[in-house]
Amino acid sequence: MGLLAVVPQKSGAAPAVEPALAPVDYRFGVIESYENPAQANSLGAAWTRVRFQWAETQAGGPGTWSASVSDGQINGEIAAGRTVVGLLIGIPDWAREGHLPRGLHLPHTDPNNTWANFVREAVGRYNGRINHWIIWNEPDVNDPNAPGHTWDGSVQDFFQLQRTAYLAAKEVNPNAVIHLSAFTYFWNPNYIYEFLDVVVADPAAADNNYYFDALTAHLYFQPDSIYNIIQQFYGAVGSRGIPWKPVWLVETNAPPIDDPAWPVSNFTFRVSQQEQAAFIPQVFAVGLAAGAQRIAIYKMQDTADDVAANPEPFGLLRMDGSRRPAFTTYQVAVQYLAGMRGVKREHWGHWGQIRLDQGAHATTVLFSRLPAPQTVEVVAEADTAVLVDMWGSRQTISASDGVFTVELPGAICAQTAGDFCMIGGPVFYLVQSLDGASVPAPPPASGPPAVDDPPAATATVDPDAPTAMPETPSTAEPTAEPTETASPEPTFTPKATVTRRPTQTPTATASPTAVPTDTSPPPTATELSTAVPATEVAALPPTPDPAQEVIVEAAESGGNGSLVLLGVAGLLVLGVGGWWWNGRRQT
Known part of the structure; x- marks a missing residue:
């Protein structure tokens, strides 16, 4: 029988389903859930991210520790059943040498390698509470004048940062899952290939799981290109002969411009609140079909800092705690997409x-x-x-x-x-x-798997991948150290204090x-x-x-x-x- 479904617009004032009091499915998260834990519980989010900005966390020197997200907040997230993922980034003035952390190119065991010391302290301090760590954020943003610029070193320098973090982290927590930084893709589509070429040129890489256990993506606005880029990330890894590794879509959203609580005139793309509400289930379904192992919406709630940092509002909750329509569609989506065993x-x-x-x-x-x-x-x-x-x-x-x-x-x-x-x-x-x-x-x-690597997982080679291989990195690190590759069950964590504008640039045609x-x-x-x-x-x-x-039919023209x-x-x-x-x- 034919069926016409009538869908009213929703204000987000009242949930359409019974609020979830526990995470619904381990795959779906929200960034900065600690900003409003009670609403995160109602949302059904299962994981989050916390940002540890080194310049803030150890502003007073190597013997200090003052994280912007407190132990109480982290413990609260864990008690609510959310896995916490840590993000390590930044360089304090006392540890800076030019554009890099002082001693970065020394072996990770050298006490003068300040980055290794910071990673070791962070991973050891939260061992058992935070077992997933993302190393840095968007090093491919190469314009020093761009607000998202965070890295002034070369690709080889970034490889040394990643390698040092991997070895130091595994030393104190062999069960830690170490993620690559999220790449924006749009600033330099070849950056991931250039980085992986440096990785595979290291003779000890294979014995150390190529110095990363998972990839990270920040992709916004367009479900179609999000699908393509996630698949390209898998292809990039396979094209370099590296065994399959999971891709996490750690940030995604399509912020609206028409909310009276935060009207936007200087917008990136024209998106209404109703379209943001539709985007949430779309990106969840498309992300799963592309192979994303975890997907998180950036972010839980607008904060005062966001007004200066972000042109558009990203929160599922407004600054006053009221719900945007996308909050409700997130609740419904995670319930009806839960327990996925396969997707086409x-x-x-x-x-x-x-x-x-x-x-x-x-x-x-x-x-x-x-x-x-x-x-x-x-x-x-x-x-x-x-x-x-x-x-x-x-x-x-x-x-x-x-x-x-x-x-x-x-x-x-x-x-x-x-x-x-x-x-x-x-x-x-x-x-x-x-x-x-x-x-x-x-x-x-369903519950999370013990390991993300599915039984039939094989790396897929990207035929369009660049083939040039750069020279071997200049800095040699002792080979062995933890050859640990096991990627244990995730531990969920909120994002860092200050909420900054997400990275990924939309692939959409504006x-x-x-x-x-x-x-x-x-x-x-x-x-x-x-x-x-x-x-x-x-x-x-x-x-x-x-x-x-995945079955992909030939795309039809719009007609x-x-x-x-x-x-x-x-x-x-x-x-x-x-x-x-x-x-x-x-x-």
Whole structure:
């Protein structure tokens, strides 16, 4: 039977589902949950990040420690069931030698290597509470005048920073999981390849797990390019002969410009609050399909510091603690995407269709990628299914002729990306029971695996990867030390005190022509829409996630004259928009 789902706009004032009092699924997190732990509990977030800025934490010298996030806050996050991930960054004046930490190129065991000492102190101090550590933030931002600029050294210097951190951390906590810094991709798409070339040139790299256990990504605004870039990261690792390693999408969001509590005139991309609400389930589904092992939204709540740091508001909560609509769609998404055992991107044209295998149940995420409504047929695996809109409203529908038919409403499409909307329309979850039982509300969640590496994981080679290999790094570090590769179960942690503008520049093609910003009601059927690949990523072949089977259909052209015109305009400003975004962000 055909079904038209009516989706009202939501203000976020009241949750559409019962508040979760514990993390729903280990994959989904929110940055800086410690800013409002009670609401983070209601959100159902399972992990967070805490930033340890060395210049603040040891401002008084190597014998001091004054973290901006207190032990009480960290302990509170852990008690709430959230894994805490630490971020190590910065250089205090007393430890600076030129642009680098003093003694960085000394062996990590040398007491004059100040960076090794800091890493050892941080990892040892929080051993057992924080077992995941991200080393630095966006070293590829190479413009000293950009607010997000954090690294003045060379690629070889950064390799030494990573190597030193890895060896020092494993020395005090062999179970620590050491992440690569998040790369912005847009400042220098080849940076990850240049870095990995230096890594594999080190003769001791293979014995030390190549000095990292996981990759980190910060990607914003466009689900379509987020999918492509995550796959490219997997391909980059495989192209250098490095065994498969998980990618974490640690920061993502699409901040709105039309919230009366924080109106934005100097925006990066035109996004309404309703579109931000649709983006949340879209990026979760697309990120999982691309192979992201964990996904976190930046960030929990707006703070006073954000006004100076960020043009747009990123919080799921406003500064006064009230909820944006995206808060509710996060709550619903993590419940209906919980317990994923496998995922396929079944269709990626006029609409997006992503199927999650959840054991006894299967959930298909649907969304239009165009302003026009779409009629979607989903193969029936049961006589009836539950259709859930992105606000949590449920209804039972029946199959006809072996399919469920859903009429999806068009997207607001305030911003285009090529022939498609940058962010799609309202999202629907079609939940089918595969064992004849009734569909629970919501499907049960699964616990985290002991190790992120799935059984069938194999590195996928990126055929477009640069082939030039730089020379061996100038600094030799003693080879052995912990050859520890095991990546134990994650420990979740909040982000650092000061909340800075996230990194990743959008791959979207910016089209300044607006459609309605937020007031436009997203009426009927709910579907999520992701942007068409931007020019930077259009040539990237989809790289199947080693852990998951991904089916990608050939993308359809928009078939909409007005969108074609908007898309052409968007493509012209794509490059400028990406660079501008990174130039405006804070670290």
